[in-house]
Amino acid sequence: SKDGAIETAILNGYADWPRADTKGKEFTYGTAGFRMRADLLDFVMYTVGILASLRSRRLNSNTIGIMITASHNPAADNGVKLVDPMGEMLDQDWEFWATGLANSKNGEELRNGYMHAVKDLKIEQTKEAKVIFARDTRPSGARLVKALIAGLEATGTKYIDYGYATTPQLHYLVRATNTQNQPIPYGEVSMEGYYKKTAEAFKLAMKYATPNGPVTVDCANGVGAPKLKELMKYLGSDILKINIVNDQIENPDLLNEKCGADFVKTKQMAPPDFDGKRFERWASLDGDADRIVYYFHADGNIFRLLDGDRIATLAASFIGDLVRKSGLEEQIKLAVVQTAYANGAATKYVEKVLNLKVETTATGVKHLHHVAARYDIGVYFEANGHGTVLFSARALKQIRKHEPQSPAQLEALDTLKALTDLINQTVGDALSDLLLVEVVLAHKEWTVKEWLATYTDLPNKLAKVMVNDRSVYRTVQGTAERRLESPPGIQEKIDDIVKKYKEGRCFVRGSGTEEAVRVYGEAAEVYDVEDMVGKVTELISSQSSRDIEPYLS
Ligand code: G16
Secondary structure (H helix, E strand, O other), rough: OOOOHHOOOHOOOOOOOOOOOOOOOOOOOEOOOEEEEEEEEEHHHHHHHHHHHHHHOOOOOOOEEEEEOOOOOOEEEEEEEEEEEOOEEEEEHHHHHHHHHHHHOHHHHHHHHHHOOOOOOOOOOOOOOOEEEEEEOOOHHHHHHHHHHHHHHHOOEEEEEEEEEEEEHHHHHHHHHHEEEEOOOOOOOOOHHHHHHHHHHHHHHHOOOOOOOOOEEEOOOHHHHHHHHHHHHHOOOOOOEEEEEOOOOOOOHOOOOOHHHHHHHHHHOOOOOOOOOOOEEEEOOOOOEEEEEEEEHHHHHHEEEEEEHHHHHHHHHHHHHHHHHHHOOOOOOOEEEEEEOOOOOHHHHHHHHHEEEHHHHHHHHHHHHHHOOOOOOEEOOOOOOOOEEEOOHHHHHHHHHHOOHHHHHHHHHHHHHHHHHHOOOOOOOOOHHHHHHHHHHHHHHHHHHHHHHHOOOOEEEEEEEEEEEEHOOOOOOOOOOOOOEEEOOOOHHHHHOOOOOOOOOOEEEEEOOOOEEEEEEHHHHHHHHHHHEEEEEEEHHHHHHHHHHHOOO
């Protein structure tokens, strides 16, 4: 600023929020923002407040969102992600500025980094800067909020603290805030507005259908528990009965502990307290309620998973039918966006049976979302249960102006319209996805049995190797993370292992949320998958200790 007040405040604030000793490691803006052990995060939070002020001023004082969560990670971790004005993840070009500020070594460097950004990005510091933020139930959140507020106040940023929220609720609030004066606002700017919009849309979508029995939801002992309970007040229990388990948010040690979407998906088993009868549907959320997977026990207590791929195929087939039945088939085209973790059988089903185009992107909603947004209707889901359905402005216009030619067309069109409001347009939302699945199953008059019968998953396994430096694992651009270029020579060794297995497919990549390398594999036979993933995992374990040594010294 002219008198340098902001610069001075940034420098002075550093004394309270100094950078933690990370033993030479850099902070990175990963798959879902900064994420690490919570005690290392204070300074990063301070810089995120500063960054958000820049982003808001750059975007004509639109409101920027900040979500404090480490989602599926253990309770001792925490993290932070920025949300852009329409509720999307932070523009990837800005990750450069985010990491630049966060990796300042001292107060002077931070101030200089800020001044550099102001100049380079042509920020007018006299403009208003506006931020809203929220957090999950992690105990470290309260301290991190203080660090964030210090960054916001140093930069003269106006803010609203929404307290506890699910990640998708915060995304909703950001979009609602920034569209409130537009011809079609996204929704009322309040938590209540979120519940009302979601519940009303659900009731409309259920006008012509009734669900088959209750659904039980494992809330991972996280923020999804109180928020789902709140939503249920608006839903009422006459249409759908929801039972809640794992709602103990008072005890932070229980967060994601042997429960939740990540546990169920990676272990391929129900939480230990599962007591569902045969074919009863259960669903699990993750720590910030942006992921959901379904599951049940079939005859003989066999566990069956209905993961993100299944939700995508269910939604795509149903919405595709509605488009056809409404008479909009010529005007509106659908596509499905997945990552390399999608089961090969799911991809084949979408292409061959649903006859839809499939696109594959790198891991992380920030990648899938933009590709899905290119289509009239883009259904995007990660296999781990993170995803949503996007309706383009053009599709929405077609849907709104279409005159139904028959009662059947009217019915389909009503349901389609309701879905455009029910489905969170900003990001994957476990609560909204839960209701979406319930709507589809009710309309199709399907139980989980029919849902599972649509195709047969290839046996698969997702393993994780803890490493000291995942950054040495880099994938080849343009391969949707399916091939490694570093460490050198390792991809050839993986190829040698994988080619021995029928329909074998396996890839390795460094996680963007934890200090680990993930190994995903699938093959025609269960024992082959176990063998193949075991061998690749061993390869990584032996390799990583060798690769890491120089980085530790
Ligand atoms: C986050 C991202 C997801 C991603 C997951 C795993 O989930 O939001 O898009 O699939 O991490 O990412 P990675 O394999 O890079 O660790 P969450 O639920 O933790 O926010």
